[in-house]
Amino acid sequence: MTQVSEFSRVIKLDRLPQDAVTITATSDEVAALARRFGLPSVKNLSATVTLACEGREIGVSGTLIADVEQACAISGEPFANHIVEPIAFRFVPRTDGSSTASPDEEIELDSDQLDEIEYDEAAFDLGEAIAQSLALAIDPYATGPDAEILRREQGITGDDAPSGPFAALAQLKDMGTDADR
Known part of the structure; x- marks a missing residue:
């Protein structure tokens, strides 16, 4: 293992837990993860998972729970x-290294296929995998509670109705058409 993660929880293959495992990030770890992911803050992060040994492959399933503060995609707040x-x-x-895919190549997975994370030697970093799962779970286009108000103020609507400065012209045109009838 060459890279140390902000949220490292190394599990050795010869000491694979038989029961569910819960890992929780410390205050220093969540602060480092917030910096890594460009978030105002990560309040907490934990995951409860079960590990299933399938030869030298280890299946992981469970639930990640986190409270983050992120910027609204509309207002930036x-x-x-x-x-x-x-x-x-x-x-x-x-x-x-004989894989036909390059490290930067995007690979499409079927819905029944699991993401695969390679490990070296006799251990893997469960914490780093959970951190990566958090990064994937954060919606980059999430909107805050005041997003709809800002949309209306800026003339941005979710429907197909015209908005902005040309909406007023369209309304005037429609009014003229109605008057001609």
Whole structure:
């Protein structure tokens, strides 16, 4: 293992827990994760998972729970977001590098396939996998509680009705058409 994560929880294969495992980030870890993910703050992060050994592959399934503060996609103002996310992935031994896919290549998975995370040697970092799962669970387009008010103030609506400065012209045109009848 070459990289140390902000939320590292190394599990050794010869000491694989048989029961469900709960890991919780410390205050220093959530602060570091907030910096890493560009969030105003991460209040808490925990996950409860079960580990299933399938030869040298380790299946992981469970639930991630986090409270984050993120910027509204409309206003940019921070707002609280509670995340409860089911997670499932598999740790697989690192291959000898003979894979046909390049490291930057995007690979499409079928809905029944699990994400695979490679590990080296005789251990894997469950905490880093949970941190990555949190990153995927954060909606980059989430909107805060005042987003609708700001949309209306700016003339942005969710329907197909014209909005903005040309909406007034369209209304005048429609009024003229109605008067001609």
